[in-house]
Amino acid sequence: MSSPAAAPPHVVAGFTVPRVMFQVLAALVPVAAVHVYLYGPAILWLLAVGGVSALACEAIALRLRRRPSRDSLRDGSVLVTAALLALAVPPTLPWWLLAFGIAVAVLIAKHAYGGLGQNPFNPAMVGYAVLLVSFPLEMTRWPAPGGDWDAMTGATALDTLRTSLRQSYTMQEIQAGPAFGHIGATGGEWINLAALVGGVYLLVRRIVRWHIPVAMLAGIAVPAALFHMFDPGAHASASFHLAAGATMLGAFFIATDPVSAATSDRGRLVYGAGIGLLTWIIRTWGGFPDGVAFAVLIMNLAVPLIDRYTVPRIYGHAG
Amino acid sequence: MTRRSELRGGLRLEAHKALPLRHPVVQLPAPRTVVLALDQGSGQESEPAVRPGQAVRIGTTVAAQHGAAAALHSPVSGTVREIAPRPTLRGTGRCIVIDNDGRDEHDPALLPCDWRSLAGEDLLERIAAGGVAGLGGGAFPTAVKLGLARRTGVELLLLNGAECEPWICCDDALMRERAADVVLGAEVMLAACGAARCIIAVEDDKPQAIEALDAALATAADARLELRSLPAVFPLGAEGPLVAAVTGREVPHDGLPPQVGVVCQNVATAAAVARLVRDGMPVVSRVVTVTGSGVLDPANVEARLGTPIAELIAACGSCADGERRLIAGGSLTGRALDDDAVPVTKGLNCVLAATPADLPRRGAEMPCIRCGDCATVCPARLLPQQLHRAAQLDDVEALARFGLGACIECGCCDYVCPSAIPLTARFRAARERQRLRDLERERAAQAKSRYERHQRRLAEQAEAEHRAFDEARRRARGDSSTGTGR
Numbered sequence: 001m002s003s004p005a006a007a008p009p010h011v012v013a014g015f016t017v018p019r020v021m022f023q024v025l026a027a028l029v030p031v032a033a034v035h036v037y038l039y040g041p042a043i044l045w046l047l048a049v050g051g052v053s054a055l056a057c058e059a060i061a062l063r064l065r066r067r068p069s070r071d072s073l074r075d076g077s078v079l080v081t082a083a084l085l086a087l088a089v090p091p092t093l094p095w096w097l098l099a100f101g102i103a104v105a106v107l108i109a110k111h112a113y114g115g116l117g118q119n120p121f122n123p124a125m126v127g128y129a130v131l132l133v134s135f136p137l138e139m140t141r142w143p144a145p146g147g148d149w150d151a152m153t154g155a156t157a158l159d160t161l162r163t164s165l166r167q168s169y170t171m172q173e174i175q176a177g178p179a180f181g182h183i184g185a186t187g188g189e190w191i192n193l194a195a196l197v198g199g200v201y202l203l204v205r206r207i208v209r210w211h212i213p214v215a216m217l218a219g220i221a222v223p224a225a226l227f228h229m230f231d232p233g234a235h236a237s238a239s240f241h242l243a244a245g246a247t248m249l250g251a252f253f254i255a256t257d258p259v260s261a262a263t264s265d266r267g268r269l270v271y272g273a274g275i276g277l278l279t280w281i282i283r284t285w286g287g288f289p290d291g292v293a294f295a296v297l298i299m300n301l302a303v304p305l306i307d308r309y310t311v312p313r314i315y316g317h318a319g
Numbered sequence: 320m321t322r323r324s325e326l327r328g329g330l331r332l333e334a335h336k337a338l339p340l341r342h343p344v345v346q347l348p349a350p351r352t353v354v355l356a357l358d359q360g361s362g363q364e365s366e367p368a369v370r371p372g373q374a375v376r377i378g379t380t381v382a383a384q385h386g387a388a389a390a391l392h393s394p395v396s397g398t399v400r401e402i403a404p405r406p407t408l409r410g411t412g413r414c415i416v417i418d419n420d421g422r423d424e425h426d427p428a429l430l431p432c433d434w435r436s437l438a439g440e441d442l443l444e445r446i447a448a449g450g451v452a453g454l455g456g457g458a459f460p461t462a463v464k465l466g467l468a469r470r471t472g473v474e475l476l477l478l479n480g481a482e483c484e485p486w487i488c489c490d491d492a493l494m495r496e497r498a499a500d501v502v503l504g505a506e507v508m509l510a511a512c513g514a515a516r517c518i519i520a521v522e523d524d525k526p527q528a529i530e531a532l533d534a535a536l537a538t539a540a541d542a543r544l545e546l547r548s549l550p551a552v553f554p555l556g557a558e559g560p561l562v563a564a565v566t567g568r569e570v571p572h573d574g575l576p577p578q579v580g581v582v583c584q585n586v587a588t589a590a591a592v593a594r595l596v597r598d599g600m601p602v603v604s605r606v607v608t609v610t611g612s613g614v615l616d617p618a619n620v621e622a623r624l625g626t627p628i629a630e631l632i633a634a635c636g637s638c639a640d641g642e643r644r645l646i647a648g649g650s651l652t653g654r655a656l657d658d659d660a661v662p663v664t665k666g667l668n669c670v671l672a673a674t675p676a677d678l679p680r681r682g683a684e685m686p687c688i689r690c691g692d693c694a695t696v697c698p699a700r701l702l703p704q705q706l707h708r709a710a711q712l713d714d715v716e717a718l719a720r721f722g723l724g725a726c727i728e729c730g731c732c733d734y735v736c737p738s739a740i741p742l743t744a745r746f747r748a749a750r751e752r753q754r755l756r757d758l759e760r761e762r763a764a765q766a767k768s769r770y771e772r773h774q775r776r777l778a779e780q781a782e783a784e785h786r787a788f789d790e791a792r793r794r795a796r797g798d799s800s801t802g803t804g805r
Contacts, residue, residue, distance in 0.1 A: 007655075008648075008655070009651040009733045010653060010671075011651065011678045012736070013735050016737050019737070116685070117685075263702060265691075265694070315569055316570055316573075317722065317725065
């Protein structure tokens, strides 16, 4: 009648890593849906290619590392990586390039460091960065929403903004261009809105805690607002930055990857704010169209340092 | 040092207390044989004061207080059969086995006392002699705790009626039925420890207990006593979180509550003190919650100490079919039992006969993804995810930096961990390794100093021999030189 003695606690909430991961995937559905609406069904093809190649890479890596593959394949983490990368690249990207990015993300960024829970860098962003520096042309040509790809592929709003500002156009002139929508970029603003909806879902379901998204959005919005206030002709507004590029996707889905983020609440505020600030700096003065991927990777580097100096005061210990 | 501190973290858990609380506390008949564990839950054994064959009655002292083990009294009248190792809550321990003669005769030495006329020190002695120990689970001698509080000079007596474990409700039942005892016990303890006031802290999911205590406090009309309701959050019943939630003070990590002017006692302990002064009856029984889907009719039972747990389960209707786990204590901090022959002790508050539906098994362990859910719920404000990494690497410096010593082993981190990592067990193991390492270091230091002393002694001895030899030679030369007549 008795069973072997087990250590307490004898009860757990039963919330598991796979459930976390599948909630994240569910929260990405609005983004994918808006993507389809704006750019056509190409994203579904990319998501499928990304998912399959990610699972294949995971299986290969686990086999090479001689790890049991069934549970790890089912935990869903690799599908989140694939979905984030697929949604971050232009829908015109050749499928084999995406597969290459996924291979870099899963094989090198994740498994070379020891697999789930061990990677110091966000795998999806490593994949994105490698693709961006290796294939800059393919990675920066976004189609105009709802249009014919061959005719309409061109620079994004963030791209246009940077190049035009260097040619001494004013903000007012630039924003009259076709790449700009109501607040952010045409299309891009709807993607950001969808990511915000998914992000709020994650917050409500307590999959993600508020510290990183809020800090990152503040890290972008505060400097953007300040510079826009003092020099509105040369700097885009905070609302433009919040509704352009990968801001919302980054804040709620990418920067919140817990494995590569700082781990205490205070640390996450620092980490998120750093990503936001770096994103804005790279967008404003850098050479790449969007800064989220590099900002995340740079702050990944800083995580051990942040973690070291943000240990909370323990109960019963003096400040 | 004290600083304002709110309760942080913790879990709001679904309570499973309604079923046992449907009926009043059931008086369980005394068993034919009682098995009194010398270790009643504090981890130390009391000193047996009876011999096999000796006749005892209810309340006869059978073991004397020894360190952290309170005095022990016979819960039945009868004959001591033997003092021998038996299965206990902690595996195996020495027990006094007494055959019950069924007559339930009380020891004539048991007399009520007029506690108001007794000085604090005398009251403490009385409480010690009555074997009163922490009935919340710690079973630490109440008189020792109150005595330390008296010497330190505490301001507040904090009666713990939080009872935050989701299955345990023996204190709830006791407060409902014996609120007057709790209040009387509080007054006696105030006199014993010298505190100026007493707060009875009860979680707000126990409205009936709060109502009963309110009425008893109105009757007692003692302005020093106050009832405080707390949010129902696990682990508010643990000493550190409770002190923080009620007073806003933090117990220093290397200290005890008296250092911040507080002494904590359980409400059931207070009721036991009341019984001791009013009826002269030492602690020979306690209320235990018997619950879980493994019993047909969950109830709070008052059982004599030394009653086998099997009899408690039988009294509540055992449904033996299917898999079931026996847990002594609650679902979060309780101890899994292999054997239902283990006896009731002062520290046993609950027997949980759990089916897999009650307590789903945890899944397979996965790698930590640093989600930090554990840090969110940790009442000690630790970062369990970092501690876990340090424990895996056995990194002594990191374990200290992340505050392993402040872990109260409440199990909250385990409860929420999506990777199903047995964090609490890992931390306990790391602590054990730490303890062994400290012991080892101490032993090495002792050996070293012993060796050095030995070396010094040898050197001194050699030196002395050398000197004696020189001396002798000089003397011999002197003698010979005088002989040569130079």
